[in-house]
Amino acid sequence: MDKFVIEGGFPLKGKLKVNGAKNAALPLMAGCLLTEGISRLENVPSLIDILTMSQVLEGLGVKVRRKNRTLEIDTTHLSYYEAPYKPVKLLRASTLILGPLLARLGHARVCLPGGCNIGRRPVDLHIKGLRQLGARIEVNNGYIEAHTKGNLQGSSIYLNVPSVGATENLMLAASLARGITLIRNASSSPEVVDVANFLKRAGVKIEGEGTNLIKIEGVRQLNSVHHRIIPDRIEAGTLIIAAIITKGEISLEEICSNHLTSLFVKLRQMGAEIEAADRRVKVKGGNLLKPIRVETLPYPGFSTDLQPQITALACLARGTSVIRETIFENRFTHVPGLRKMGAEIKVGTSQVRTKGVSCLKGTVVRAPDIRGGAALTLAGLAAEGRTEIEGIHHLDRGYEGLEEKLSKLGANITRVED
Numbered sequence: 070m071d072k073f074v075i076e077g078g079f080p081l082k083g084k085l086k087v088n089g090a091k092n093a094a095l096p097l098m099a100g101c102l103l104t105e106g107i108s109r110l111e112n113v114p115s116l117i118d119i120l121t122m123s124q125v126l127e128g129l130g131v132k133v134r135r136k137n138r139t140l141e142i143d144t145t146h147l148s149y150y151e152a153p154y155k156p157v158k159l160l161r162a163s164t165l166i167l168g169p170l171l172a173r174l175g176h177a178r179v180c181l182p183g184g185c186n187i188g189r190r191p192v193d194l195h196i197k198g199l200r201q202l203g204a205r206i207e208v209n210n211g212y213i214e215a216h217t218k219g220n221l222q223g224s225s226i227y228l229n230v231p232s233v234g235a236t237e238n239l240m241l242a243a244s245l246a247r248g249i250t251l252i253r254n255a256s257s258s259p260e261v262v263d264v265a266n267f268l269k270r271a272g273v274k275i276e277g278e279g280t281n282l283i284k285i286e287g288v289r290q291l292n293s294v295h296h297r298i299i300p301d302r303i304e305a306g307t308l309i310i311a312a313i314i315t316k317g318e319i320s321l322e323e324i325c326s327n328h329l330t331s332l333f334v335k336l337r338q339m340g341a342e343i344e345a346a347d348r349r350v351k352v353k354g355g356n357l358l359k360p361i362r363v364e365t366l367p368y369p370g371f372s373t374d375l376q377p378q379i380t381a382l383a384c385l386a387r388g389t390s391v392i393r394e395t396i397f398e399n400r401f402t403h404v405p406g407l408r409k410m411g412a413e414i415k416v417g418t419s420q421v422r423t424k425g426v427s428c429l430k431g432t433v434v435r436a437p438d439i440r441g442g443a444a445l446t447l448a449g450l451a452a453e454g455r456t457e458i459e460g461i462h463h464l465d466r467g468y469e470g471l472e473e474k475l476s477k478l479g480a481n482i483t484r485v486e487d
């Protein structure tokens with residue numbers, strides 16, 4: 070297993086391009102199951118999660134080929150309705166094939182998914198919504214088995230929480246359903262909007278994406294699509310916090326500033342300088358960081374996927390910060406590592422209080438999951454001395470060559486085979 074070795078204390082400087090969004094690429098790969106022939110997704114990051122999703126699709130008879138940043142997905146021989154167990158178990162987003170398989174083949178058998186250990190992460194909203202579209206679904210022995218007699222039927226669906234994954238799964242299924250589907254309390258996240266834009270290109274009529282009420286008018290067949298994936302707001306946010314925590318100054322290109330508004334608000338409150346244009350941002354970390362109150366919320370609120378990273382930053386602020394997590398119940402997995410590095414953090418039921426310290430100290434820590442691992446990496450960049458981050462296979466699931474990007478910006482970080 071590889072690890073990162075970081076010598077802390079080097080301010081990040083320079084310019085970098087941000088990759089395409091993993092969280093848009095994964096539902097779009099599932100969405101390709103709906104299209105006839107060969108679809109192309111551009112700007113797809115090279116990540117373990119993308120590879121795992123490719124294996125899921127290949128297990129269904131689909132051909133997936135990567136040419137640089139483009140994935141070519143050929144569904145001509147899509148014939149199996151049972152998803153391969155191993156890759157599905159590794160990736161929560163593999164549940165997103167449920168809707169497309171049902172809509173396209175009338176049958177799907179998918180084991181309950183795995184993924185990051187950040188909470189219970191049920192799939193009840195996916196199942197309930199698909200039942201409302203007419204599917205018969207049973208969950209037995211860890212498998213979801215779904216059938217439909219004839220076509221799925223458009224319906225009016227209310228989501229108890231604006232789940233990103235459930236919104237995407239239901240939009241995908243509704244695209245081949247008869248009639249109109251309304252999804253109320255839908256997620257308004259940029260990744261959902263990207264899925265809507267992909268489906269529109271394939272011929273589906275969709276309104277309301279980016280709001281909490283999405284209307285989908287199903288079609289009989291989806292054309293093949295050529296679609297460019299949106300920039301990864303979580304990779305961008307992580308690099309931005311990396312610049313601030315090291316008191317550096319960086320510019321990021323090929324981002325969507327609009328998608329990062331809630332992060333910019335919080336970072337400005339902490340004292341960072343942020344100059345945001347449409348597709349570009351320049352950030353500068355100050356010497357004295359102010360403490361902050363952050364609450365994670367569905368988009369456009371503060372993203373839970375940036376909570377561990379801003380918690381690491383708050384550990385170095387002048388005063389007490391309160392970070393509340395409302396999306397996942399077990400998302401403070403980075404706290405033991407930060408404490409080991411000298412952070413003062415008290416954990417409550419769904420929030421942490423950090424009393425800023427003047428410096429963190431390098432030591433050996435373990436990445437607990439993707440974003441928790443990112444938080445520890447950022448802490449290591451700012452810490453005095455040498456930090457070793459073990460378990461970086463988690464980071465490889467969500468960040469492409471993170472150490473290379475940080476090195477380009479002047480960080481002293483290397484990947485070492487353990």
Ligand code: UD1
Nearest residue numbers: 092162190191192193194195230232233234235374396397
């Ligand atoms: C997606 C993102 C993940 C991000 C999360 C929240 C992808 C591949 N992953 O995950 O990085 O952290 O959004 O922004 O896009 N819930 C239910 N029942 C369900 C589904 C969800 O109760 O059937 C709950 C979850 O437990 C959680 C909340 O809804 O508390 C939000 O989860 P959801 O938006 O579905 O997250 P994912 O789509 O899995």
